Amino acid sequence: MPWLFSFLLALYLISSTALSYAAAETGLRVWIRDLDARGVAGVQLTIIDAGKxxxxxxxxxxxxxxxxxxxxxxxxxxxxxxxxxxxxxxxxNDPDGGLRIPLQVGALQQLDLLISDGMLFVEPVAEAEDAPSAAVAPSVTSRSTTDWPEAVATPIIEGAPTPEAIARHSQWDWLRWLVVGVLVAIISVALAWQTRTILRARRAA
Structure with a gap:
């Protein structure tokens, strides 16, 4: 029977590793708003990933x-x-054209964009209140390619999952329960078989 328990342990480790890898996928959440901080629906983006x-x-x-x-x-x-x-x-900001967004592998990241007067640009990061330019509203038309050496994509704050993040993780719940159910079934069959073998040995003795 030691081989059976070794097999079950290996199966459990492989399943856990696969599920962890699948759940920790890289993603991008884009939030587009107008200058009044209202979400803008129907904006279409074409994205080229690292696999072209x-x-x-x-x-x-x-x-x-x-x-x-x-x-x-x-x-x-x-x-x-x-x-x-x-x-x-x-x-x-990319030599091949387009706006390049750095990602953090294994995390769902958020990119905030603003739309105004037919332009789409990265939302400026808020400065300290005592900074000289903190009270000055960002100018849309003054933003050029060189102003954005690299777009900022920050991971979503832990403890405040979005509905999209919840849905993304919930799709793996059924697979986790399936793996657990298979393991329980295999262990139950193994224990029943072992019990039956022990009873037969006792009767034969």
């Missing part, structure tokens, strides 16, 4: 779009259109 695959996503009623899983550590937004289908101008 094009993906089209569209913001929902809250201005949110989610793409996952993503291979590699970067993606590029190469095209953007507004709710009415009009092309949007956006800052570019």
């Amino acid at each position: 695959q094009a993906r089209n996503i569209q913001t929902d009623v809250q201005g949110i779009a989610l793409v996952a899983p993503l291979p590699g550590a970067t993606v590029r937004i190469v095209r953007a259109t507004g709710p009415g289908g009009q092309a949007l101008l956006m800052d570019e």
